[in-house]
Amino acid sequence: MRLAPADLDRLLRTVDDLADEVVAFTADLLRVPTVNPPGEEYETCARLIGDVLRRCDFEVQYVAAEGHPDHTAAHPRVNVIGRRAGRLAHPLVHLNGHFDVVPAGDGWTVDPFGGLVRDGRIYGRGACDMKAGIAAAVFAAEAIRRAGIALPGTIEVSGTVDEESGGLAGVKYLAEAQWIAQGKTDYVIIPEPLDVDRICIGHRGVYWFEVEAHGRIGHGSMPFLGASAIEGLGRFQALIESELKPRLAARKTAVPVVPEGARHATINTNGIEGGQPVDGVQTPCVADRCRAVFDRRFLLEEGLDATRDEIHALVREAARLVPGIRFEVHDRLIVHPTRTPDDSPLIPALGAAIQQVLGRAPALIASPGTYDHKHVARIAGVPHCVAYGPGELVLAHQPDEYCAVGDLVAATKVIALATMDLMSGQRSP
Numbered sequence: 001m002r003l004a005p006a007d008l009d010r011l012l013r014t015v016d017d018l019a020d021e022v023v024a025f026t027a028d029l030l031r032v033p034t035v036n037p038p039g040e041e042y043e044t045c046a047r048l049i050g051d052v053l054r055r056c057d058f059e060v061q062y063v064a065a066e067g068h069p070d071h072t073a074a075h076p077r078v079n080v081i082g083r084r085a086g087r088l089a090h091p092l093v094h095l096n097g098h099f100d101v102v103p104a105g106d107g108w109t110v111d112p113f114g115g116l117v118r119d120g121r122i123y124g125r126g127a128c129d130m131k132a133g134i135a136a137a138v139f140a141a142e143a144i145r146r147a148g149i150a151l152p153g154t155i156e157v158s159g160t161v162d163e164e165s166g167g168l169a170g171v172k173y174l175a176e177a178q179w180i181a182q183g184k185t186d187y188v189i190i191p192e193p194l195d196v197d198r199i200c201i202g203h204r205g206v207y208w209f210e211v212e213a214h215g216r217i218g219h220g221s222m223p224f225l226g227a228s229a230i231e232g233l234g235r236f237q238a239l240i241e242s243e244l245k246p247r248l249a250a251r252k253t254a255v256p257v258v259p260e261g262a263r264h265a266t267i268n269t270n271g272i273e274g275g276q277p278v279d280g281v282q283t284p285c286v287a288d289r290c291r292a293v294f295d296r297r298f299l300l301e302e303g304l305d306a307t308r309d310e311i312h313a314l315v316r317e318a319a320r321l322v323p324g325i326r327f328e329v330h331d332r333l334i335v336h337p338t339r340t341p342d343d344s345p346l347i348p349a350l351g352a353a354i355q356q357v358l359g360r361a362p363a364l365i366a367s368p369g370t371y372d373h374k375h376v377a378r379i380a381g382v383p384h385c386v387a388y389g390p391g392e393l394v395l396a397h398q399p400d401e402y403c404a405v406g407d408l409v410a411a412t413k414v415i416a417l418a419t420m421d422l423m424s425g426q427r428s429p
């Protein structure tokens with residue numbers, strides 16, 4: 001740890017003194033139902049974060065995703081960035097959190113947008129994913145200021161939209177507009193909920209694709225005179241089960257993806273539709289169209305090209321087995337795997353801070369799903385990016401989602417210490 005021992009103690013004590021404010025801010029954020037889709041109350045939430053950042057001596061700017069198709073009058077996409085410059089422009093540490101949340105869904109025993117604090121937990125949709133993380137980022141910076149420690153570099157905190165739907169009007173937009181950019185931004189920490197003693201160094205790749213089967217309509221009483229697109233797609237689905245899944249299960253990445261099952265390549269059928277709508281009046285017809293969307297998560301070692309080729313080969317196999325059916329494959333979404341360089345200064349800086357605050361060694365992990373890291377690495381061109389934040393990964397998107405207050409305070413300390421460590425200039429990339 002590069003801080004003088006007296007400064008270090010004072011910084012940690014300051015976070016403890018700030019604990020009630022961090023919790024209250026998290027609860028305030030949870031009371032703004034920033035549900036995505038469709039992207040409710042984004043501007044309200046951006047202003048709430050901006051107001052707090054201003055009180056913490058940040059210069060604040062709002063960045064609306066002008067020109068992006070999702071940025072509409074009904075659902076404006078507004079991001080917020082705060083900047084507090086210290087003695088020098090660099091090192092610049094950027095803390096980024098998304099403030100959109102997934103819909104609450106069923107099964108809650110508390111109000112998902114009530115900001116309830118009970119028995120050492122803050123409840124609400126987005127509590128761990130990732131409004132507690134945003135609060136930790138803001139108050140990590142604020143603790144440094146209130147502890148009276150001079151900032152050697154520059155700190156930025158951003159609150160961004162749409163991560164849950166790909167981050168296109170959020171971090172991707174900020175990266176394209178060079179708010180986050182190589183040469184300007186040195187380090188990015190994204191406080192996603194990955195457990196307080198784990199540093200996340202990347203994620204698997206995503207290949208979302210649609211398979212469409214075209215058959216020939218016919219009378220339902222004489223199905224042999226038509227060609228059923230449902231049967232065609234069913235055959236493809238059967239090949240996924242019998243041929244593809246065993247192959248994927250045998251492939252394992254060297255990247256430390258958690259949980260263990262996600263060390264392997266996977267595929268999920270997200271949805272399927274074909275023939276007549278099941279509800280409503282039925283007429284006796286052979287289905288001439290059926291389509292499905294698949295979510296294939298691929299490994300760094302597999303790469304996109306081989307992943308896609310394998311799917312196309314399987315589709316050709318299905319076409320061979322079911323005569324009369326024509327298949328089309330359409331790419332829906334592609335995200336390449338992302339990995340922080342092994343020698344990134346972020347890893348020892350956060351690792352030392354975790355050891356200091358929690359008294360245990362950090363674990364390096366990678367995420368089963370993707371998050372905004374990809375835009376930072378691939379568009380902004382900033383390689384030094386990790387995810388580290390409060391909250392448990394397994395609670396994200398669940399009913400009765402919560403973040404433990406103890407985790408929130410610990411992560412705030414870790415981020416504060418790591419920020420100072422990175423700014424000491426002694427961990428040059």
Ligand SMILES: [Zn+2]
Binds near residue numbers: 129192193
């Ligand atoms: Zn998240």
